[in-house]
Amino acid sequence: MKIYQENQDYASKNLQMLESWILHLNRPQKSVLLQKFMDRLMEHQVDPAQLGQQISQIIVTNSTIELLSKIAEVLGIAYQGDLALVIALKDDLAVIQIGDWESDTYRELTETSQFSNITGISCPLLWLIQHPSFTKNLLDERSIVISNLHETGENYCQELKGELLPFRGVMAFTTQFAETINGIVAIASLQPLTCSTSDIQQLKSLSSIIAIAISQVEKNQQITTLQQAVQRQAQYQTLLSWLTCIIDTPLELNQILNLAIEGTANTLQIERGLIVLLKYADPLFKIHSQRQIPKARATVICQWSALTNVAELDAGEIAHKNYHISSTSSLSLPSFWLSDCSLCQEAFTRARRPLVIANTDEIANFSLQRMAEIFDPSIKALLLVPLIGATQGTIIGFIVLQHSSPRFWQPEELELVELVGSQISTAIVQTQTLQQVQALVENRTAQLQRSLDIQAKLYEQTRRQVEQLRRLNQVKDEFLSTVSHELRTPLTSMTLAIRMLRQPDLPPERRAIYLDILDRQCSQETNLINDLLALQQLESQSDSIESQEVDLKPLIQELTQNFEQKWAGKGLVLMVEIPTRSLSLQTDPQSLRRILLELLTNAGKYSAAGSTVVLTASLATGEIVINISNIGLGISSEDLPHIFDKFRRGTGITEKAIPGTGLGLALVKSLVKHLRGTITVFSSELGENLEFKNLESDELWRTSFSLTLPLFPS
Numbered sequence: 001m002k003i004y005q006e007n008q009d010y011a012s013k014n015l016q017m018l019e020s021w022i023l024h025l026n027r028p029q030k031s032v033l034l035q036k037f038m039d040r041l042m043e044h045q046v047d048p049a050q051l052g053q054q055i056s057q058i059i060v061t062n063s064t065i066e067l068l069s070k071i072a073e074v075l076g077i078a079y080q081g082d083l084a085l086v087i088a089l090k091d092d093l094a095v096i097q098i099g100d101w102e103s104d105t106y107r108e109l110t111e112t113s114q115f116s117n118i119t120g121i122s123c124p125l126l127w128l129i130q131h132p133s134f135t136k137n138l139l140d141e142r143s144i145v146i147s148n149l150h151e152t153g154e155n156y157c158q159e160l161k162g163e164l165l166p167f168r169g170v171m172a173f174t175t176q177f178a179e180t181i182n183g184i185v186a187i188a189s190l191q192p193l194t195c196s197t198s199d200i201q202q203l204k205s206l207s208s209i210i211a212i213a214i215s216q217v218e219k220n221q222q223i224t225t226l227q228q229a230v231q232r233q234a235q236y237q238t239l240l241s242w243l244t245c246i247i248d249t250p251l252e253l254n255q256i257l258n259l260a261i262e263g264t265a266n267t268l269q270i271e272r273g274l275i276v277l278l279k280y281a282d283p284l285f286k287i288h289s290q291r292q293i294p295k296a297r298a299t300v301i302c303q304w305s306a307l308t309n310v311a312e313l314d315a316g317e318i319a320h321k322n323y324h325i326s327s328t329s330s331l332s333l334p335s336f337w338l339s340d341c342s343l344c345q346e347a348f349t350r351a352r353r354p355l356v357i358a359n360t361d362e363i364a365n366f367s368l369q370r371m372a373e374i375f376d377p378s379i380k381a382l383l384l385v386p387l388i389g390a391t392q393g394t395i396i397g398f399i400v401l402q403h404s405s406p407r408f409w410q411p412e413e414l415e416l417v418e419l420v421g422s423q424i425s426t427a428i429v430q431t432q433t434l435q436q437v438q439a440l441v442e443n444r445t446a447q448l449q450r451s452l453d454i455q456a457k458l459y460e461q462t463r464r465q466v467e468q469l470r471r472l473n474q475v476k477d478e479f480l481s482t483v484s485h486e487l488r489t490p491l492t493s494m495t496l497a498i499r500m501l502r503q504p505d506l507p508p509e510r511r512a513i514y515l516d517i518l519d520r521q522c523s524q525e526t527n528l529i530n531d532l533l534a535l536q537q538l539e540s541q542s543d544s545i546e547s548q549e550v551d552l553k554p555l556i557q558e559l560t561q562n563f564e565q566k567w568a569g570k571g572l573v574l575m576v577e578i579p580t581r582s583l584s585l586q587t588d589p590q591s592l593r594r595i596l597l598e599l600l601t602n603a604g605k606y607s608a609a610g611s612t613v614v615l616t617a618s619l620a621t622g623e624i625v626i627n628i629s630n631i632g633l634g635i636s637s638e639d640l641p642h643i644f645d646k647f648r649r650g651t652g653i654t655e656k657a658i659p660g661t662g663l664g665l666a667l668v669k670s671l672v673k674h675l676r677g678t679i680t681v682f683s684s685e686l687g688e689n690l691e692f693k694n695l696e697s698d699e700l701w702r703t704s705f706s707l708t709l710p711l712f713p714s
Contacts, residue, residue, distance in 0.1 A: 169193020
């Protein structure tokens with residue numbers, strides 16, 4: 001597909017388009033001096049000197065827009081014409097400006113006659129002047145006088161589909177300034193023209209003054225063109241400066257791109273603008289040949305279309321006017337494969353030069369090309385500028401500008417869009433780089449946080465291990481102290497009893513006392529050793545329970561009688577609350593008996609003198625709950641979590657000379673676990689309670705052990 005921009009003006013190739021350049025001006029009110037001169041002309045008193053002065057006065061007193069029309073009016077009236085044209089030309093004979101005049105007679109005639117719609121030509125005299133044959137003769141001869149067009153044999157009189165021009169006489173000549181043709185003057189009349197040699201000479205004598213007027217028009221137009229160019233450059237510079245400012249602001253990339261495409265389209269007065277980014281399937285494509293079409297996905301990230309008259313836009317108002325911005329959401333981003341669009345492929349393979357199309361109608365088979373849906377089928381002018389990345393000049397996307405009518409893209413406009421594209425590319429690359437840096441920082445921060453978390457966990461684990469070692473060391477010291485006391489005390493008593501028994505004259509009653517001491521202390525040592533062995537066995541074995549059916553009521557009654565006798569000296573009372581019906585369960589009777597024995601022993605040991613120990617038993621769904629509570633010394637919150645540890649006794653218990661080894665509750669915990677049950681403990685200070693005011697104790701706590709055993713452990 002050959003895509004190009006035609007450099008010549010479309011209007012110069014089509015006479016129909018040139019007709020739209022004719023200026024239809026309102027006739028201004030004549031001055032008094034001009035009116036008097038017109039009156040003399042109407043009386044056929046044509047004075048070339050006065051006519052020249054009048055044209056000079058018109059040059060001085062009229063604006064550039066009205067100048068040629070005023071001269072055409074003066075000449076048409078002076079030489080009894082019905083139509084008059086003054087055409088200003090460039091050096092290449094392109095039309096700059098046209099001034100025309102019509103008489104009242106001609107206007108009335110064309111409004112009521114057949115000439116009003118001759119082949120759709122709005123100005124027949126202009127059509128004649130621009131006819132190639134007539135123009136060639138006029139440029140060769142410098143002047144043409146035709147008395148009656150209806151009688152001449154020129155071919156341009158036969159090219160209006162058989163119809164004649166509405167006028168007959170024609171007189172035309174060229175004007176020269178600095179030996180260069182700069183204009184054409186033509187006068188036509190409805191009647192055959194009778195023009196003498198002196199009339200022609202008079203007109204030629206006025207050509208220098210008319211040429212000066214036309215040159216003034218040309219100079220004014222050049223000045224206007226330069227002023228417009230300066231204004232456009234100022235607008236372009238304002239746009240670039242503004243884009244530089246917003247890129248340095250903390251705006252998000254989408255906002256920057258929306259503002260950039262909006263400002264560019266408004267400045268160039270383009271109807272639609274888009275920014276398309278490419279995402280390559282192969283990240284290493286940048287090292288491949290750019291003539292190869294890669295596998296890349298093109299996505300429209302922002303688009304803009306004008307809903308107002310962009311001709312009224314000023315570059316300084318770009319950031320302040322509200323225009324319609326169609327910014328696509330992430331759910332509806334138009335996207336397509338680069339290989340599915342011929343225009344994008346052509347733009348990709350142009351060695352990073354813009355793809356410029358002034359008129360799609362002049363491109364053969366343009367409508368048959370594969371185009372993405374982002375390109376409006378009605379577009380005539382199109383511009384695609386590549387966005388170049390920082391890495392080996394990779395194309396990261398395109399700026400797309402579309403216009404519904406043919407448009408010649410000026411070099412300064414192309415340069416502007418390329419500069420805008422450079423700034424947009426910089427913003428995109430900066431944003432991508434910042435995102436990569438932020439992602440790297442976040443990744444490194446996350447890694448550091450994970451490392452700190454691991455170190456914190458290791459530190460906490462080390463701290464717990466140190467604390468555990470410290471506690472174990474404390475337990476060891478307590479164990480050694482307790483075992484030393486529990487072993488040494490009975491052994492000391494036994495040693496003394498043995499020494500006393502060796503006395504030869506020992507009375508029989510004293511001998512019986514010492515033997516009883518030996519028996520009791522020996523039993524205590526044996527029980528301690530048996531407890532240690534039992535605890536070790538329970539912790540090491542995983543055998544199933546050798547259970548049998550046990551009725552809890554007789555067991556509790558037996559224990560109750562024993563403890564009432566033991567606690568009589570301390571004044572303790574054991575209150576039992578159990579249901580009247582049988583409480584049977586499948587369990588190990590010896591283990592259950594030992595559990596209750598240790599719990600009651602513990603309750604009696606720490607109960608205040610004269611208090612009551614309460615034992616309750618109840619039947620729940622599939623289990624029996626036994627609760628033993630007492631009033632006396634409590635368990636502090638620091639000791640409560642370790643109450644079932646081996647050799648662990650409450651704070652200050654040893655100092656209060658309360659006997660014990662710290663193995664009883666540890667043995668209870670192991671036995672309960674062996675029976676598939678659970679045990680919990682609760683201890684709280686009672687405070688000032690009138691109910692227990694008679695008990696002799698500084699601090700009274702209620703301590704409760706709750707034992708739960710399944711009816712069927714299996």
